[in-house]
Amino acid sequence: MKMIRAILMLTVLAALAACGGKSKFQSYDGPEVTRVLVFKDERKLFLMHDDEVLADYDIGLGFSPDGHKEIEGDGRTPEGHYLIDRRNPNSRFHLSIGISYPNEIDVARAEALGKEPGGDIFIHGRGPTYWEDAPDDWTFGCLAVTDDEIERIYAMVRDGTPISIYPSRAHMKAELRALRRQAKKAGSTTVVAPAVPVTGTTAVAPVAADTTVVTPATPMPAVPATQLPVTEAAAG
Template sequence: MGTRITRTNRIFFIGFIFLAALASAASAATVQQRVNQYGAAVRARMEPHFKAAGLTYPAARLTFIVLKDVKRLELWAGNNTSKDTPMRLVKTYDIKAASGTAGPKLREGDRQVPEGIYAIESLNPNSRYHLSLRINYPNTFDRARAREERRANLGGDIMIHGKAVSIGCIAMGDEAAEELFVMAAQTGVKNIRVLLCPCDLRSQENFLPPFTAPGWTATIYKNLKLALEDYK
Protein backbone atom coordinates (compact mmCIF):
# COMPACT_ATOMS: atom_id res chain seq x y z
CA MET A 1 0.00 0.00 0.00
CA GLY A 2 2.79 2.41 0.91
CA THR A 3 4.47 1.92 -2.48
CA ARG A 4 1.19 2.50 -4.29
CA ILE A 5 0.63 5.79 -2.42
CA THR A 6 4.17 6.97 -3.17
CA ARG A 7 3.73 6.34 -6.87
CA THR A 8 0.39 8.09 -6.88
CA ASN A 9 1.87 11.09 -5.13
CA ARG A 10 4.75 11.16 -7.58
CA ILE A 11 2.40 11.10 -10.56
CA PHE A 12 0.26 13.82 -8.99
CA PHE A 13 3.34 15.99 -8.33
CA ILE A 14 4.64 15.60 -11.90
CA GLY A 15 1.20 16.44 -13.26
CA PHE A 16 0.99 19.52 -11.05
CA ILE A 17 4.40 20.77 -12.23
CA PHE A 18 3.41 20.19 -15.87
CA LEU A 19 0.15 22.10 -15.47
CA ALA A 20 1.94 24.94 -13.64
CA ALA A 21 4.45 25.19 -16.48
CA LEU A 22 1.65 25.33 -19.02
CA ALA A 23 -0.12 28.04 -17.03
CA SER A 24 3.08 30.05 -16.75
CA ALA A 25 3.73 29.78 -20.49
CA ALA A 26 0.15 30.79 -21.24
CA SER A 27 0.41 33.87 -19.01
CA ALA A 28 3.81 34.98 -20.39
CA ALA A 29 3.56 38.06 -22.61
CA THR A 30 5.35 38.54 -25.92
CA VAL A 31 7.39 41.61 -26.82
CA GLN A 32 4.60 42.76 -29.14
CA GLN A 33 1.99 42.35 -26.41
CA ARG A 34 4.06 44.61 -24.14
CA VAL A 35 4.36 47.14 -26.96
CA ASN A 36 0.58 47.02 -27.37
CA GLN A 37 0.16 47.40 -23.60
CA TYR A 38 2.49 50.37 -23.09
CA GLY A 39 2.95 51.77 -26.59
CA ALA A 40 0.26 54.46 -26.58
CA ALA A 41 1.37 55.90 -23.24
CA VAL A 42 5.02 55.82 -24.29
CA ARG A 43 4.24 57.61 -27.54
CA ALA A 44 2.29 60.29 -25.68
CA ARG A 45 5.23 60.89 -23.33
CA MET A 46 8.01 60.66 -25.93
CA GLU A 47 6.62 62.46 -28.98
CA PRO A 48 7.08 65.94 -27.43
CA HIS A 49 10.74 65.11 -26.71
CA PHE A 50 11.28 63.89 -30.26
CA LYS A 51 9.54 66.96 -31.69
CA ALA A 52 11.71 69.26 -29.57
CA ALA A 53 14.80 67.49 -30.94
CA GLY A 54 13.56 67.92 -34.53
CA LEU A 55 12.84 64.22 -34.94
CA THR A 56 9.83 62.07 -35.71
CA TYR A 57 8.76 59.19 -33.48
CA PRO A 58 9.71 56.33 -33.50
CA ALA A 59 13.40 56.53 -34.35
CA ALA A 60 15.31 54.58 -36.98
CA ARG A 61 18.40 54.47 -34.73
CA LEU A 62 18.95 54.78 -30.99
CA THR A 63 21.97 55.15 -28.75
CA PHE A 64 21.95 54.79 -24.97
CA ILE A 65 24.87 56.56 -23.30
CA VAL A 66 25.31 55.49 -19.68
CA LEU A 67 27.45 57.70 -17.42
CA LYS A 68 28.26 55.59 -14.39
CA ASP A 69 29.63 58.26 -12.05
CA VAL A 70 26.54 60.50 -12.15
CA LYS A 71 24.05 57.65 -12.73
CA ARG A 72 22.61 59.13 -15.90
CA LEU A 73 21.40 57.63 -19.18
CA GLU A 74 21.20 59.79 -22.31
CA LEU A 75 18.83 58.78 -25.09
CA TRP A 76 20.03 59.80 -28.56
CA ALA A 77 18.06 59.15 -31.73
CA GLY A 78 18.17 59.51 -35.50
CA ASN A 79 15.51 59.23 -38.17
CA ASN A 80 17.81 57.53 -40.67
CA THR A 81 19.73 54.27 -40.36
CA SER A 82 22.72 55.81 -42.16
CA LYS A 83 25.68 56.29 -39.83
CA ASP A 84 26.35 59.60 -41.61
CA THR A 85 23.10 61.06 -40.22
CA PRO A 86 23.69 63.11 -37.05
CA MET A 87 22.17 61.79 -33.83
CA ARG A 88 20.28 64.13 -31.52
CA LEU A 89 19.78 64.10 -27.78
CA VAL A 90 16.13 63.33 -27.02
CA LYS A 91 15.93 62.77 -23.27
CA THR A 92 18.10 62.30 -20.19
CA TYR A 93 17.13 59.80 -17.50
CA ASP A 94 18.26 59.41 -13.91
CA ILE A 95 19.44 55.87 -13.21
CA LYS A 96 17.73 54.63 -10.04
CA ALA A 97 20.45 52.14 -9.11
CA ALA A 98 23.74 50.84 -10.53
CA SER A 99 26.39 49.11 -8.45
CA GLY A 100 30.17 49.28 -8.75
CA THR A 101 32.69 52.00 -9.55
CA ALA A 102 34.82 53.13 -12.51
CA GLY A 103 36.51 50.28 -14.34
CA PRO A 104 35.37 47.35 -16.51
CA LYS A 105 33.54 44.25 -15.40
CA LEU A 106 35.98 41.35 -15.05
CA ARG A 107 34.17 38.46 -13.42
CA GLU A 108 30.88 37.15 -12.14
CA GLY A 109 29.97 38.63 -8.79
CA ASP A 110 32.19 41.73 -8.93
CA ARG A 111 29.03 43.89 -9.04
CA GLN A 112 30.51 46.05 -11.79
CA VAL A 113 28.52 47.64 -14.59
CA PRO A 114 30.62 46.89 -17.71
CA GLU A 115 32.40 49.62 -19.68
CA GLY A 116 32.73 49.76 -23.45
CA ILE A 117 30.69 49.75 -26.64
CA TYR A 118 27.84 47.27 -26.62
CA ALA A 119 24.60 46.32 -28.33
CA ILE A 120 21.16 45.25 -27.13
CA GLU A 121 21.00 41.49 -27.49
CA SER A 122 17.34 40.87 -26.70
CA LEU A 123 14.24 42.17 -24.92
CA ASN A 124 12.58 40.41 -21.99
CA PRO A 125 8.86 41.19 -21.70
CA ASN A 126 8.51 39.03 -18.56
CA SER A 127 11.38 40.27 -16.44
CA ARG A 128 11.30 40.06 -12.64
CA TYR A 129 12.23 43.74 -12.85
CA HIS A 130 9.18 44.77 -14.89
CA LEU A 131 10.78 44.93 -18.38
CA SER A 132 14.39 44.52 -19.40
CA LEU A 133 16.82 45.02 -22.26
CA ARG A 134 19.76 42.62 -22.31
CA ILE A 135 23.21 44.05 -23.06
CA ASN A 136 25.61 41.78 -24.99
CA TYR A 137 28.23 41.54 -22.26
CA PRO A 138 30.68 39.87 -22.53
CA ASN A 139 31.31 41.04 -26.07
CA THR A 140 34.17 40.06 -28.40
CA PHE A 141 36.61 42.49 -26.74
CA ASP A 142 35.75 41.23 -23.23
CA ARG A 143 36.23 37.59 -24.22
CA ALA A 144 39.54 38.27 -25.94
CA ARG A 145 40.98 40.02 -22.87
CA ALA A 146 39.75 37.20 -20.65
CA ARG A 147 41.47 34.59 -22.83
CA GLU A 148 44.72 36.55 -22.68
CA GLU A 149 44.53 36.71 -18.88
CA ARG A 150 43.12 33.19 -18.47
CA ARG A 151 40.08 34.52 -16.70
CA ALA A 152 36.88 32.47 -16.58
CA ASN A 153 33.39 33.11 -15.20
CA LEU A 154 33.05 36.56 -16.75
CA GLY A 155 29.45 36.91 -15.61
CA GLY A 156 26.56 38.04 -17.75
CA ASP A 157 22.86 38.86 -17.62
CA ILE A 158 23.60 42.59 -17.68
CA MET A 159 20.31 44.37 -18.16
CA ILE A 160 18.75 47.78 -18.44
CA HIS A 161 15.56 47.17 -16.47
CA GLY A 162 12.82 48.56 -14.30
CA LYS A 163 12.55 48.79 -10.50
CA ALA A 164 15.26 50.48 -8.43
CA VAL A 165 17.69 47.73 -7.38
CA SER A 166 20.86 46.60 -9.15
CA ILE A 167 23.79 44.21 -8.85
CA GLY A 168 25.78 45.06 -11.96
CA CYS A 169 22.70 46.04 -13.96
CA ILE A 170 21.18 49.45 -14.75
CA ALA A 171 17.89 50.00 -12.92
CA MET A 172 15.78 52.75 -14.48
CA GLY A 173 12.45 52.57 -12.66
CA ASP A 174 9.35 51.13 -14.32
CA GLU A 175 8.19 54.11 -16.39
CA ALA A 176 11.61 54.70 -17.94
CA ALA A 177 11.99 50.95 -18.58
CA GLU A 178 8.67 50.99 -20.45
CA GLU A 179 9.89 53.86 -22.64
CA LEU A 180 13.24 52.27 -23.43
CA PHE A 181 11.70 48.84 -24.00
CA VAL A 182 8.96 50.06 -26.36
CA MET A 183 11.34 52.30 -28.32
CA ALA A 184 13.86 49.46 -28.60
CA ALA A 185 11.17 47.11 -29.90
CA GLN A 186 9.94 49.64 -32.45
CA THR A 187 13.42 50.64 -33.62
CA GLY A 188 14.80 47.09 -33.64
CA VAL A 189 17.63 45.91 -31.43
CA LYS A 190 20.04 45.75 -34.39
CA ASN A 191 19.74 49.54 -34.69
CA ILE A 192 20.69 50.29 -31.08
CA ARG A 193 24.10 51.15 -29.69
CA VAL A 194 25.00 51.24 -26.00
CA LEU A 195 27.98 53.22 -24.69
CA LEU A 196 28.79 52.33 -21.09
CA CYS A 197 31.13 55.04 -19.79
CA PRO A 198 32.85 55.58 -16.41
CA CYS A 199 32.04 59.29 -16.70
CA ASP A 200 31.36 61.86 -19.41
CA LEU A 201 34.54 61.45 -21.44
CA ARG A 202 33.43 64.30 -23.71
CA SER A 203 34.13 66.78 -20.93
CA GLN A 204 36.62 64.73 -18.89
CA GLU A 205 39.03 63.91 -21.70
CA ASN A 206 41.94 63.34 -19.32
CA PHE A 207 40.07 60.86 -17.12
CA LEU A 208 42.38 57.97 -16.22
CA PRO A 209 41.44 54.38 -15.40
CA PRO A 210 41.52 53.41 -11.71
CA PHE A 211 44.95 52.11 -10.67
CA THR A 212 43.36 48.71 -9.94
CA ALA A 213 41.99 48.37 -13.50
CA PRO A 214 43.76 46.29 -16.17
CA GLY A 215 46.11 48.15 -18.51
CA TRP A 216 43.80 47.60 -21.48
CA THR A 217 41.12 49.74 -19.79
CA ALA A 218 42.81 52.72 -21.45
CA THR A 219 41.92 51.18 -24.83
CA ILE A 220 38.25 51.04 -23.81
CA TYR A 221 38.32 54.70 -22.84
CA LYS A 222 40.04 55.65 -26.10
CA ASN A 223 37.37 53.81 -28.09
CA LEU A 224 34.59 55.40 -26.06
CA LYS A 225 36.03 58.88 -26.60
CA LEU A 226 36.07 58.28 -30.35
CA ALA A 227 32.50 56.97 -30.30
CA LEU A 228 31.29 59.92 -28.23
CA GLU A 229 32.47 62.33 -30.95
CA ASP A 230 29.14 61.62 -32.66
CA TYR A 231 27.15 62.72 -29.60
CA LYS A 232 27.96 66.36 -28.91
Protein backbone atom coordinates (compact mmCIF):
# COMPACT_ATOMS: atom_id res chain seq x y z
CA MET A 1 0.00 0.00 0.00
CA LYS A 2 2.83 2.38 0.90
CA MET A 3 4.48 1.59 -2.43
CA ILE A 4 1.30 2.48 -4.34
CA ARG A 5 0.99 5.77 -2.45
CA ALA A 6 4.63 6.58 -3.19
CA ILE A 7 4.12 5.92 -6.89
CA LEU A 8 0.99 8.09 -6.95
CA MET A 9 2.83 10.90 -5.18
CA LEU A 10 5.69 10.77 -7.66
CA THR A 11 3.20 10.86 -10.54
CA VAL A 12 1.49 13.94 -9.08
CA LEU A 13 4.82 15.69 -8.50
CA ALA A 14 5.93 14.95 -12.07
CA ALA A 15 2.66 16.36 -13.42
CA LEU A 16 3.02 19.52 -11.33
CA ALA A 17 6.60 19.97 -12.50
CA ALA A 18 5.51 19.64 -16.11
CA CYS A 19 2.79 22.25 -15.64
CA GLY A 20 5.26 24.64 -14.08
CA GLY A 21 7.86 24.22 -16.83
CA LYS A 22 8.86 26.85 -19.37
CA SER A 23 6.22 27.44 -22.01
CA LYS A 24 7.31 27.22 -25.64
CA PHE A 25 4.84 29.98 -26.54
CA GLN A 26 6.47 33.38 -26.24
CA SER A 27 4.93 36.84 -26.53
CA TYR A 28 6.20 39.55 -28.88
CA ASP A 29 5.23 43.22 -29.00
CA GLY A 30 8.05 44.62 -31.10
CA PRO A 31 8.02 45.95 -34.68
CA GLU A 32 6.00 43.92 -37.17
CA VAL A 33 7.85 41.39 -39.30
CA THR A 34 6.90 42.57 -42.79
CA ARG A 35 8.94 39.99 -44.72
CA VAL A 36 11.04 36.89 -44.20
CA LEU A 37 14.14 36.76 -46.39
CA VAL A 38 16.24 33.62 -46.96
CA PHE A 39 19.60 33.16 -48.73
CA LYS A 40 20.18 29.45 -49.17
CA ASP A 41 23.88 29.57 -49.96
CA GLU A 42 24.53 31.46 -46.71
CA ARG A 43 22.13 29.25 -44.74
CA LYS A 44 20.65 32.46 -43.30
CA LEU A 45 17.09 33.58 -42.54
CA PHE A 46 16.29 37.25 -41.87
CA LEU A 47 13.20 38.68 -40.20
CA MET A 48 12.67 42.13 -41.72
CA HIS A 49 10.67 45.20 -40.76
CA ASP A 50 10.70 47.11 -44.03
CA ASP A 51 14.45 47.78 -44.50
CA GLU A 52 15.46 46.91 -40.92
CA VAL A 53 16.78 43.52 -39.85
CA LEU A 54 14.97 42.52 -36.66
CA ALA A 55 16.67 39.14 -36.27
CA ASP A 56 18.69 36.64 -38.26
CA TYR A 57 19.19 32.90 -37.83
CA ASP A 58 21.40 30.14 -39.16
CA ILE A 59 19.30 27.47 -40.88
CA GLY A 60 19.48 23.93 -42.17
CA LEU A 61 17.92 23.03 -45.53
CA GLY A 62 16.68 19.90 -47.25
CA PHE A 63 19.09 16.99 -47.59
CA SER A 64 19.55 17.89 -51.29
CA PRO A 65 19.89 21.66 -50.87
CA ASP A 66 20.92 22.85 -54.33
CA GLY A 67 18.27 23.91 -56.83
CA HIS A 68 14.54 24.58 -56.77
CA LYS A 69 12.14 21.87 -55.70
CA GLU A 70 10.45 20.23 -58.67
CA ILE A 71 8.79 17.09 -57.36
CA GLU A 72 7.76 15.44 -54.13
CA GLY A 73 10.57 13.70 -52.30
CA ASP A 74 13.48 15.40 -54.08
CA GLY A 75 14.88 16.69 -50.79
CA ARG A 76 15.14 20.27 -51.95
CA THR A 77 14.07 23.50 -50.27
CA PRO A 78 11.82 25.69 -52.45
CA GLU A 79 13.01 28.94 -53.99
CA GLY A 80 10.64 31.73 -54.84
CA HIS A 81 8.06 34.02 -53.28
CA TYR A 82 5.46 32.58 -50.94
CA LEU A 83 3.47 33.39 -47.79
CA ILE A 84 3.56 32.15 -44.23
CA ASP A 85 0.10 30.60 -44.29
CA ARG A 86 -0.34 28.33 -41.25
CA ARG A 87 1.24 27.14 -38.02
CA ASN A 88 1.40 23.94 -36.00
CA PRO A 89 1.70 24.31 -32.21
CA ASN A 90 1.90 20.51 -31.88
CA SER A 91 4.67 19.92 -34.42
CA ARG A 92 6.94 16.98 -33.75
CA PHE A 93 9.70 19.49 -34.51
CA HIS A 94 8.75 21.56 -31.44
CA LEU A 95 6.88 24.33 -33.32
CA SER A 96 6.45 25.11 -37.01
CA ILE A 97 5.08 27.77 -39.35
CA GLY A 98 4.02 26.79 -42.86
CA ILE A 99 5.14 28.14 -46.23
CA SER A 100 2.59 28.31 -49.07
CA TYR A 101 4.51 25.97 -51.40
CA PRO A 102 3.42 24.84 -53.97
CA ASN A 103 2.08 27.79 -55.93
CA GLU A 104 0.47 27.50 -59.37
CA ILE A 105 3.80 27.59 -61.18
CA ASP A 106 5.22 24.85 -58.95
CA VAL A 107 2.17 22.66 -59.60
CA ALA A 108 2.35 23.19 -63.37
CA ARG A 109 6.07 22.38 -63.42
CA ALA A 110 5.57 19.11 -61.56
CA GLU A 111 2.57 18.12 -63.68
CA ALA A 112 4.65 18.67 -66.83
CA LEU A 113 7.01 16.03 -65.44
CA GLY A 114 4.13 13.71 -64.62
CA LYS A 115 4.85 14.09 -60.90
CA GLU A 116 3.40 15.61 -57.74
CA PRO A 117 4.96 18.86 -56.49
CA GLY A 118 4.93 17.85 -52.83
CA GLY A 119 4.11 20.20 -49.99
CA ASP A 120 4.25 20.58 -46.21
CA ILE A 121 7.17 22.98 -46.27
CA PHE A 122 7.74 24.58 -42.88
CA ILE A 123 10.14 26.62 -40.81
CA HIS A 124 10.54 24.42 -37.75
CA GLY A 125 12.73 23.50 -34.80
CA ARG A 126 14.51 20.26 -34.03
CA GLY A 127 12.21 18.45 -31.63
CA PRO A 128 13.00 15.49 -29.37
CA THR A 129 14.06 13.15 -32.19
CA TYR A 130 16.91 15.38 -33.40
CA TRP A 131 20.36 13.84 -33.06
CA GLU A 132 23.44 15.95 -32.40
CA ASP A 133 25.46 14.33 -35.20
CA ALA A 134 22.82 15.17 -37.81
CA PRO A 135 24.14 16.79 -41.01
CA ASP A 136 23.71 20.55 -41.40
CA ASP A 137 21.04 20.02 -44.08
CA TRP A 138 18.87 17.28 -42.58
CA THR A 139 15.23 18.04 -43.47
CA PHE A 140 13.04 16.86 -46.35
CA GLY A 141 12.95 20.42 -47.68
CA CYS A 142 12.00 22.54 -44.69
CA LEU A 143 14.02 25.32 -43.07
CA ALA A 144 15.31 24.17 -39.69
CA VAL A 145 16.44 26.23 -36.70
CA THR A 146 16.91 25.35 -33.03
CA ASP A 147 13.97 24.88 -30.67
CA ASP A 148 14.70 28.16 -28.87
CA GLU A 149 14.89 30.00 -32.20
CA ILE A 150 11.60 28.63 -33.55
CA GLU A 151 9.92 29.80 -30.35
CA ARG A 152 10.98 33.38 -31.15
CA ILE A 153 10.16 33.08 -34.86
CA TYR A 154 6.76 31.54 -34.05
CA ALA A 155 5.95 34.53 -31.83
CA MET A 156 7.27 37.20 -34.22
CA VAL A 157 6.00 36.08 -37.64
CA ARG A 158 2.29 36.36 -38.38
CA ASP A 159 0.31 34.32 -40.88
CA GLY A 160 0.16 36.20 -44.19
CA THR A 161 3.76 37.44 -43.98
CA PRO A 162 5.59 37.20 -47.35
CA ILE A 163 8.69 35.01 -47.50
CA SER A 164 11.26 35.17 -50.30
CA ILE A 165 13.71 32.27 -50.64
CA TYR A 166 16.72 32.90 -52.89
CA PRO A 167 19.64 30.70 -53.91
CA SER A 168 21.90 33.69 -53.15
CA ARG A 169 22.02 37.47 -52.85
CA ALA A 170 23.24 37.57 -56.45
CA HIS A 171 20.00 35.93 -57.61
CA MET A 172 17.96 38.50 -55.73
CA LYS A 173 19.90 41.39 -57.25
CA ALA A 174 19.55 39.87 -60.73
CA GLU A 175 15.81 39.58 -60.22
CA LEU A 176 15.57 43.21 -59.15
CA ARG A 177 17.55 44.30 -62.23
CA ALA A 178 15.17 42.32 -64.43
CA LEU A 179 12.20 43.99 -62.77
CA ARG A 180 13.77 47.39 -63.40
CA ARG A 181 14.24 46.56 -67.08
CA GLN A 182 10.62 45.46 -67.34
CA ALA A 183 9.45 48.66 -65.69
CA LYS A 184 11.63 50.79 -67.98
CA LYS A 185 10.33 48.98 -71.06
CA ALA A 186 6.79 49.65 -69.90
CA GLY A 187 7.62 53.33 -69.40
CA SER A 188 7.23 53.15 -65.64
CA THR A 189 9.51 54.14 -62.77
CA THR A 190 7.75 51.76 -60.38
CA VAL A 191 9.51 48.48 -59.65
CA VAL A 192 7.71 45.67 -57.86
CA ALA A 193 10.50 44.42 -55.60
CA PRO A 194 10.12 41.02 -53.95
CA ALA A 195 12.61 41.91 -51.24
CA VAL A 196 15.50 44.21 -50.39
CA PRO A 197 19.16 43.24 -50.19
CA VAL A 198 20.76 43.05 -46.78
CA THR A 199 24.14 44.45 -45.85
CA GLY A 200 25.31 43.67 -42.34
CA THR A 201 22.37 44.41 -40.06
CA THR A 202 20.76 47.02 -42.31
CA ALA A 203 18.85 46.37 -45.49
CA VAL A 204 19.55 48.65 -48.43
CA ALA A 205 17.46 48.70 -51.58
CA PRO A 206 19.78 49.33 -54.59
CA VAL A 207 17.44 51.49 -56.65
CA ALA A 208 17.79 54.81 -58.40
CA ALA A 209 16.65 57.93 -56.56
CA ASP A 210 13.79 58.51 -59.01
CA THR A 211 12.54 54.92 -58.82
CA THR A 212 9.56 53.89 -56.71
CA VAL A 213 9.89 50.45 -55.15
CA VAL A 214 6.70 48.62 -54.23
CA THR A 215 6.84 45.41 -52.21
CA PRO A 216 3.85 43.20 -53.07
CA ALA A 217 1.54 41.89 -50.37
CA THR A 218 1.10 38.60 -52.20
CA PRO A 219 3.79 36.17 -53.35
CA MET A 220 5.29 36.59 -56.79
CA PRO A 221 5.89 33.62 -59.11
CA ALA A 222 8.76 31.34 -58.19
CA VAL A 223 12.17 32.58 -59.29
CA PRO A 224 13.14 30.73 -62.49
CA ALA A 225 16.88 31.45 -62.22
CA THR A 226 17.51 28.06 -60.66
CA GLN A 227 15.12 25.29 -59.85
CA LEU A 228 14.34 24.31 -56.35
CA PRO A 229 11.19 23.38 -54.26
CA VAL A 230 11.06 20.57 -51.71
CA THR A 231 8.53 18.93 -49.48
CA GLU A 232 8.61 17.88 -45.89
CA ALA A 233 5.64 15.58 -45.60
CA ALA A 234 6.80 14.50 -42.18
CA ALA A 235 7.19 18.02 -40.85
CA GLY A 236 4.72 20.22 -39.15
